[in-house]
Amino acid sequence: MSAEIVVIGAGVIGLSCAIKLQANFTVTIVAKDFPAPFETIDPIAQINYTSPWGGAHNRWVPPSPSGENAREHAFALTTWKHMRALRDVNPESGITFMKGIEYLEAPSIEYTSLTEARAKELNMEGFRLLQPGEFPDDRVKWGCVYDTWCVNPMVYCCFLLRKFTMGGGRIRKRELRDVAEVFALPPEDFGLGRVDAVVNASGYGIGADPNMYVTKGQTCLVGDPCPATLTRQNADGSWTFSVPRGYDGGTVIGGTKEVDDWGTRPSEEVREKLLGDFRETWPGVPAGRFYTVIADIVGRRPTRKGGPRIEGEAIKDGHFVMHAYGLGGRGYELSWGVAEEVAKRVEDHFA
Ligand SMILES: Cc1cc2nc3c(=O)[nH]c(=O)nc-3n(C[C@H](O)[C@H](O)[C@H](O)COP(=O)(O)OP(=O)(O)OC[C@H]3O[C@@H](n4cnc5c(N)ncnc54)[C@H](O)[C@@H]3O)c2cc1C
Ligand SMILES: *[C@@H]1O[C@H](CO)[C@@H](O)[C@H](O)[C@H]1NC(C)=O
Ligand SMILES: *[C@@H]1O[C@H](CO)[C@@H](O)[C@H](O)[C@H]1NC(C)=O
Ligand SMILES: *[C@@H]1O[C@H](CO)[C@@H](O)[C@H](O)[C@H]1NC(C)=O
Numbered sequence: 001m002s003a004e005i006v007v008i009g010a011g012v013i014g015l016s017c018a019i020k021l022q023a024n025f026t027v028t029i030v031a032k033d034f035p036a037p038f039e040t041i042d043p044i045a046q047i048n049y050t051s052p053w054g055g056a057h058n059r060w061v062p063p064s065p066s067g068e069n070a071r072e073h074a075f076a077l078t079t080w081k082h083m084r085a086l087r088d089v090n091p092e093s094g095i096t097f098m099k100g101i102e103y104l105e106a107p108s109i110e111y112t113s114l115t116e117a118r119a120k121e122l123n124m125e126g127f128r129l130l131q132p133g134e135f136p137d138d139r140v141k142w143g144c145v146y147d148t149w150c151v152n153p154m155v156y157c158c159f160l161l162r163k164f165t166m167g168g169g170r171i172r173k174r175e176l177r178d179v180a181e182v183f184a185l186p187p188e189d190f191g192l193g194r195v196d197a198v199v200n201a202s203g204y205g206i207g208a209d210p211n212m213y214v215t216k217g218q219t220c221l222v223g224d225p226c227p228a229t230l231t232r233q234n235a236d237g238s239w240t241f242s243v244p245r246g247y248d249g250g251t252v253i254g255g256t257k258e259v260d261d262w263g264t265r266p267s268e269e270v271r272e273k274l275l276g277d278f279r280e281t282w283p284g285v286p287a288g289r290f291y292t293v294i295a296d297i298v299g300r301r302p303t304r305k306g307g308p309r310i311e312g313e314a315i316k317d318g319h320f321v322m323h324a325y326g327l328g329g330r331g332y333e334l335s336w337g338v339a340e341e342v343a344k345r346v347e348d349h350f351a
Pocket of ligand 4: 178
């Protein structure tokens, strides 16, 4: 009989882990929030459910010459390849491949050392350095383009949930007080046998880890499509970006990164600044009708000092918990790498 695994969380991380684990285990997802059409997600009551509020695109973060970020880059590559395969086999999955454009005003060593040869070693397909004549203005000091993907978050997460369920996965919509509660749930209420292991993919939700904090992000959803995902990093630390969601989902124009800010309300002033900065960076594009404001978005990136926690832990009574949280602003782009690592470590635990 295969082991029973409970995955806590139905954000992009919990769903991806659950699908990977399903190959060899009996898997149940327990979560307070599940994916649903974007229009039905409540911006206040579900603000802690981060996955609907993401862009979401893949933006390469190159490892430094001394190897920082190497694990994350490997996760991003695994995800990129998996996204391309899914797009080919399941065109309904909400994934669109397009060009990613980057403009940097104050590039760090990770970028200035990123030649086309180095990008090839790092497997960044379609990578090309931009020439100064291609920059939008002279504050930009470095730029590149590459082949990347964007997803429409709720189209994609609903697809993952369907795939999991059609693969025999079970779901329970519950709010838990503690990870350990899963091991104590009465089988008659819960409809499960013994639980052999738990995956903690709770985003920020259970909140006992002192290294966790939130990074608030405000973006603006416009109703129009956009031909590429563009990211500009300004010298003052602010960001300007577009993330086309595809599948009639419009384009996200962003965005702020506000550490430890628990605010829930979008600011109109911030919205006007985001749209204005984007217009300046990409004046001609897209032509005609653009900037039909549909909604202001506020989300909380579940961020962790020291980076994501992807590790197993024996908690009281010898129960095994595999942690998969703290993905910050990179949950989508690292998702399949994280899921593969989680599945491997759970396999090892039972080997
Ligand atoms: C403005 C913005 C833009 C972003 N853009 C991008 C981008 O372009 N690319 C990218 O890769 N990432 C992006 N992100 C980040 C990305 O959205 C997150 O990293 C990702 O959604 C985190 O997923 P998760 O599954 O860890 O958490 P969540 O989506 O928050 O899911 C947590 C799950 O755990 C459940 N849960 C929590 N607590 C409990 C409990 N006590 N009991 C039961 N269930 C519980 C929740 O109900 C939910 O199902 C962006 C985020 C924001 C805010
Ligand atoms: C499932 O188990 C097989 C055999 O042990 C192993 O080769 C495979 O990697 C496992 N699948 C996953 C997704 O971990
Ligand atoms: C979001 O999480 C915070 C911190 O755990 C909590 O105080 C708040 O009540 C949550 N908000 C909602 C709407 O659940
Ligand atoms: C589970 O994840 C949360 C983040 O949502 C973290 O704070 C907590 O420490 C983790 N572990 C346990 C055993 O709760």
